[in-house]
Amino acid sequence: xxxxxxxxxxxxLVVSLYGILVSLLGARRSLPELISSGRNAIYVVxxxxxxxAVLIWYALLTDQFQLEYVVxxxxxxxxxxxxxxxxxxxxxxxLTFWLLLLCGxxxxxxxxxRSQAPSMKPYVNAVLLLTIAFFxxxxxxxxxxxxxxxxxxxxxVTTAVFMPVGATALNPADxxxxxxxxxxxxxxxxxxxxxLGMIGMTVPFAFAVAALATGQLGNTxxxxxxxxxxxxxxxxxxxxxLGSQWAYIELGWGGYWAWDPVENASFLPWLTATAFIHxxxxxxxxxxxxxxxxxxxxxxxxxTLFGTFLTRSGVVESVHSFALSPIGPMFAAFIVSTLFGFLxxxxxxxxxxxxxxxxDAVLSRETSFxxxxxxxxxxxxxxxxxxxxxxxxxxxxxxxxxLNAPYFNRVNGPLFMxxxxxxxxxxxxxxxxxxxxTLRKNxxxxxxxxxxxxxxxxxxxxxxxAGFLGFAVLSFVAAGILQEYVRGVxxxxxxxxxxxxxxxxxxxxRNGRRYGGYIVHIGVLLIALGIIGNEFFQSEGQANxxxxxxxxxxxxxxxxxxxxxxxxxNYTEFSADMPLLKNGRQRGTIxxxxxLYHKNEEQPMTEVGLRPGVFEDVYVxxxxxxxxxxxxxxxxxxxxxxxxxxxxxxxxxxxxxxSAWPRKGAVASEAVAxxxxxxxxxR
Amino acid sequence: xxxxLAVLITLAALAALAYPILRRDRxxxxxxxxxxxxxxxxxGALPYQEQLAELLAQRDAAVQALRELSFDRQVGKIxxxxxxxxxxxLRLTAAGTYRALxxxxxxxxxxxxxxxxxxxxxxxELLRSSQVICxxxxxxxxxxxxxxxxxxxxxxxxxxxPATIVTPVCPHCGSPAAxxxxxxxxxxxxxxxASKALAG
Numbered sequence: 001x002x003x004x005x006x007x008x009x010x011x012x013l014v015v016s017l018y019g020i021l022v023s024l025l026g027a028r029r030s031l032p033e034l035i036s037s038g039r040n041a042i043y044v045v046x047x048x049x050x051x052x053a054v055l056i057w058y059a060l061l062t063d064q065f066q067l068e069y070v071v072x073x074x075x076x077x078x079x080x081x082x083x084x085x086x087x088x089x090x091x092x093x094x095l096t097f098w099l100l101l102l103c104g105x106x107x108x109x110x111x112x113x114r115s116q117a118p119s120m121k122p123y124v125n126a127v128l129l130l131t132i133a134f135f136x137x138x139x140x141x142x143x144x145x146x147x148x149x150x151x152x153x154x155x156x157v158t159t160a161v162f163m164p165v166g167a168t169a170l171n172p173a174d175x176x177x178x179x180x181x182x183x184x185x186x187x188x189x190x191x192x193x194x195x196l197g198m199i200g201m202t203v204p205f206a207f208a209v210a211a212l213a214t215g216q217l218g219n220t221x222x223x224x225x226x227x228x229x230x231x232x233x234x235x236x237x238x239x240x241x242l243g244s245q246w247a248y249i250e251l252g253w254g255g256y257w258a259w260d261p262v263e264n265a266s267f268l269p270w271l272t273a274t275a276f277i278h279x280x281x282x283x284x285x286x287x288x289x290x291x292x293x294x295x296x297x298x299x300x301x302x303x304t305l306f307g308t309f310l311t312r313s314g315v316v317e318s319v320h321s322f323a324l325s326p327i328g329p330m331f332a333a334f335i336v337s338t339l340f341g342f343l344x345x346x347x348x349x350x351x352x353x354x355x356x357x358x359x360d361a362v363l364s365r366e367t368s369f370x371x372x373x374x375x376x377x378x379x380x381x382x383x384x385x386x387x388x389x390x391x392x393x394x395x396x397x398x399x400x401x402x403l404n405a406p407y408f409n410r411v412n413g414p415l416f417m418x419x420x421x422x423x424x425x426x427x428x429x430x431x432x433x434x435x436x437x438t439l440r441k442n443x444x445x446x447x448x449x450x451x452x453x454x455x456x457x458x459x460x461x462x463x464x465x466a467g468f469l470g471f472a473v474l475s476f477v478a479a480g481i482l483q484e485y486v487r488g489v490x491x492x493x494x495x496x497x498x499x500x501x502x503x504x505x506x507x508x509x510r511n512g513r514r515y516g517g518y519i520v521h522i523g524v525l526l527i528a529l530g531i532i533g534n535e536f537f538q539s540e541g542q543a544n545x546x547x548x549x550x551x552x553x554x555x556x557x558x559x560x561x562x563x564x565x566x567x568x569x570n571y572t573e574f575s576a577d578m579p580l581l582k583n584g585r586q587r588g589t590i591x592x593x594x595x596l597y598h599k600n601e602e603q604p605m606t607e608v609g610l611r612p613g614v615f616e617d618v619y620v621x622x623x624x625x626x627x628x629x630x631x632x633x634x635x636x637x638x639x640x641x642x643x644x645x646x647x648x649x650x651x652x653x654x655x656x657x658x659s660a661w662p663r664k665g666a667v668a669s670e671a672v673a674x675x676x677x678x679x680x681x682x683r
Numbered sequence: 684x685x686x687x688l689a690v691l692i693t694l695a696a697l698a699a700l701a702y703p704i705l706r707r708d709r710x711x712x713x714x715x716x717x718x719x720x721x722x723x724x725x726x727g728a729l730p731y732q733e734q735l736a737e738l739l740a741q742r743d744a745a746v747q748a749l750r751e752l753s754f755d756r757q758v759g760k761i762x763x764x765x766x767x768x769x770x771x772x773l774r775l776t777a778a779g780t781y782r783a784l785x786x787x788x789x790x791x792x793x794x795x796x797x798x799x800x801x802x803x804x805x806x807x808e809l810l811r812s813s814q815v816i817c818x819x820x821x822x823x824x825x826x827x828x829x830x831x832x833x834x835x836x837x838x839x840x841x842x843x844x845p846a847t848i849v850t851p852v853c854p855h856c857g858s859p860a861a862x863x864x865x866x867x868x869x870x871x872x873x874x875x876x877a878s879k880a881l882a883g
Contacts, residue, residue: 011689011696033706034703036703037702040702051692218737219737220736223740223743284744430760430765431748431755431761434760435761438765488754490758491757491758494757495757514751
């Protein structure tokens with residue numbers, strides 16, 4: 001039955017290529033029937049890919065160990081949730097999952113925009129189908145989840161979809177199990193969020209290509225894709241945060257971000273996507289930064305491909321691994337050809353991309369947005385160079401030289417600080433120019449808050465320069481946002497006479513984009529708070545403890561009471577109960593663990609013992625133990641303000657919901673109703 | 684079994700892809716003059732239908748900019764002098780977008796051609812001639828209506844049109860057609876006989 005999935009993918013590839021052809025032909029020759037056929041191709045491909053994905057899931061959930069992917073990524077005793085998530089636990093499955101989500105986005109966009117911008121749609125469809133066709137090709141040619149196990153005539157084990165001549169089918173009794181690092185619920189949801197974020201950028205990119213192809217480079221395409229960029233951006237943000245949380249809880253080194261290539265792969269498109277979301281406001285408002293916006297969305301999409309290329313091709317580990325699998329060359333060819341294709345389109349349309357206005361003053365919102373674009377791109381370039389330094393150095397010198405966390409922190413730290421300052425200053429500046437009197441009025445309180453934070457921190461015991469600077473900047477930004485809300489509510493009360501709570505609610509409802517954006521900024525501030533607390537104020541200690549002995553780190557004391565062992569469905573769990581005291585007062589019990597998976601005993605997994613708190617987390621790692629647990633070694637960290645990082649993620653979700661919530665455009669809908677058969681304006 | 688399913692899926696896919704192409708012959712004849720003109724006419728860089736969307740987007744942006752400027756002034760973000768200067772500029776921009784919308788409407792009417800007004804008048808006359816009167820409340824209704832839209836009473840069939848008004852009908856399905864129609868709007872077949880009858 002799973003063979004049907006393979007056939008479905010082949011058919012999907014043919015239909016995709018057909019769809020690209022008829023969409024472009026229909027657009028060039030103004031043949032609406034071909035354009036409609038190309039649109040239907042997206043629905044057909046979506047259905048075929050869904051069928052293929054469902055069949056792989058069926059194979060995973062019913063232990064079809066004759067499939068190579070199933071036998072290498074599951075086992076009979078694997079819990080059902082992890083059998084399901086095993087789809088994205090390996091190369092072939094995760095590429096198929098990527099393809100499924102890509103088709104989901106393509107179908108949703110095709111349906112949502114079905115009555116808008118008919119002249120752009122064929123090009124949008126063509127780009128979506130081209131991307132889909134590429135990923136189907138990669139799955140079919142380089143990472144096929146439908147390969148079965150056979151024993152050939154010579155007795156060797158081989159893989160193929162259909163039975164080779166003279167071979168017999170192999171059906172192992174059990175599988176090899178899933179990577180233990182993936183057997184926790186963070187690793188179930190983190191890839192979904194990340195994929196939804198990265199893949200979702202294909203839709204705005206497709207519209208950018210369509211805008212260039214048709215010459216419709218005004219505000220229409222920007223208005224159409226704003227929410228279709230905001231939603232994947234949110235998922236990308238959450239995916240990065242969830243991955244950080246997984247690293248914090250599962251890897252047990254006390255941190256959450258190590259600037260490793262896999263992490264950077266998701267961070268790079270986030271940088272340019274964030275710049276794009278802000279920069280399009282300038283184009284909408286003042287018809288400026290048109291080239292910037294096209295370049296930013298182009299970079300975002302290319303970086304999502306580049307990121308997945310980095311992690312799948314192994315090129316970062318060694319440049320020689322690039323050619324060991326066809327995946328690397330296929331991705332490289334697609335990235336390079338789309339890079340140059342888009343560049344050619346952009347150069348061709350440069351005359352249509354002239355700004356409608358010029359920058360009026362240095363101290364203006366437009367200048368601050370332009371500066372933030374530059375800073376985001378600088379961070380992206382620095383991160384990209386650092387990530388690629390190892391293969392580049394190997395290629396040039398023959399030696400593998402890696403740039404690690406110290407490089408990234410030293411280069412990106414100041415740039416992020418500049419970005420935070422801009423985040424605080426931009427909302428306080430006016431469009432076009434800010435008069436000296438309004439600058440004094442708008443910046444006084446935020447600057448005062450920054451200054452006041454210094455003695456306050458000194459009194460609280462801080463002596464770190466970086467801490468003073470970091471908290472001063474956060475205070476500046478927070479005070480600026482608070483000032484915006486206070487003045488907005490005050491203005492609304494003056495105009496309407498509403499009480500404070502009603503004025504606040506209605507202020508946010510009527511200006512959702514602005515005040516929802518401020519809520520997102522608050523979320524970013526909270527994340528920055530967690531980062532500053534962890535980076536500059538962490539305390540740590542480690543000790544080998546016999547039963548009954550204690551370790552003290554900062555104000556906390558933990559006592560080792562002995563080792564417990566329990567059996568899970570496919571693992572043995574060792575845990576240590578450690579009562580926690582803070583300044584001598586009882587604060588509960590922390591239980592760090594080690595898990596030994598039966599199919600992967602050489603790879604014991606850490607489960608951190610964590611007591612999160614408003615002001616600090618107590619974080620305990622069971623690093624090792626002797627046979628009977630008479631002694632065990634522990635690492636203890638006290639991480640100030642860490643919980644605010646995760647709370648910041650929740651606040652960002654709220655901010656995006658407020659900002660993107662649909663609002664009725666009464667003027668627009670009334671005007672459209674007058675004209676029969678007219679294209680619908682962007683919602 | 685797998686082969687059979689594969690064949691069925693392939694046939695379904697082919698049907699979905701071919702349907703819009705095969706529908707083309709039936710779709711085009713039943714389009715009215717208005718709809719076909721709107722769909723195919725194109726002026727300037729943008730296709731006709733999307734010019735409106737772009738103009739509306741520009742208008743909305745200008746109106747939104749004015750709203751935000753006023754709000755920025757209320758919260759003290761800009762000075763009164765700057766507000767006056769910027770507001771004038773934005774009002775001119777907004778007025779320009781409204782003017783462009785008005786010009787677009789004028790152009791679109793003239794583009795539809797002099798026959799447009801004639802076609803509309805003919806359609807209206809056709810509808811009037813085929814009206815019935817509700818026996819319950821006395822409101823007029825179309826001959827194709829089964830129930831009165833005002834009081835919900837069942838309608839009596841329409842009286843035949845007066846002999847002096849020549850109403851062409853489709854020789855294939857009997858549906859009324861307008862002078863100048865070449866294909867029947869109900870069944871899609873040619874109206875050559877109907878046109879000849881009218882001309883005769």
